[in-house]
Amino acid sequence: MRIATWNVNSLRSRITRVEAFLERHDVDVLAVQETKAKIDQLPLMGLQSMGYDVAAAGISQWNGVAIISRVGLDDVRVGFPGMPGWGDAQEQEARAVGALCGAKDGRGGVRIWSLYVPNGRKPGDPHYVYKLDWLARLREAAQAWRDEDTALVGDWNVAPFDEDVFDMAQFKNSTHVTPAERAAFHAFVEDGYADVVRPFAPGPEVYTYWDYFRNRYERNRGLRIDFVLGSPSLAQRVTGAFIDREERAGTGASDHAPVVVDLADG
């Protein structure tokens, strides 16, 4: 089974590229972030005609997430127990929270969580405090999923290592690289989740996001902030992975590239 994650920066404006990506790489399950649309605004007809089902959590203007699957969607969940504002969509909208939804594939083998970690804006900002709280609560919830085939995939808005940043000097006093954010990310690894892509796409100068400003992509001035973290049993099934860097090229691209992971049958 081939799974992927991609911050599409608006599913409506990116739908043609999403469909082409799924076909080009023969993807079974795609987790998307920043759908930027309510569920009833999503352009699903083309995806459905390609054999995909869609589960979505449309929470605010910019942080919606979805899972697109052609191997079924069982036991779809939105949010996680303990998630700030869990069960209160209006509060989530008001607080511009991160978003997360998860589903098992049709054979019940893998639970994939599509997650958009809140953007902290600036260290010390209320959104930054909220981001750390959100990650801590997700960690607690994820500990209960560690003994299953679980994939935590998406835009973590954290660059865990210096080599994941094109120029650390430009990130003084910036979010994404603070010790607290990095510790929050590494806590998942300490609990047994593994970055299953990095062994197949080692740095330095390997990124998943390039700002639209200043020709950052053309100059490869990016960040690695999109990750697939696998529980131990899921990580054992990984046979390969890659970042589809070329998807970021040209006009009409998202500012993030997709990340693809291959799994052996469980």
Next chain:
DNA sequence: ATGGTCGGGAACCGA
């Protein structure tokens, strides 16, 4: 310190 470019939704805000 600021600016640069996108997307959404119709003026800027947030990434």
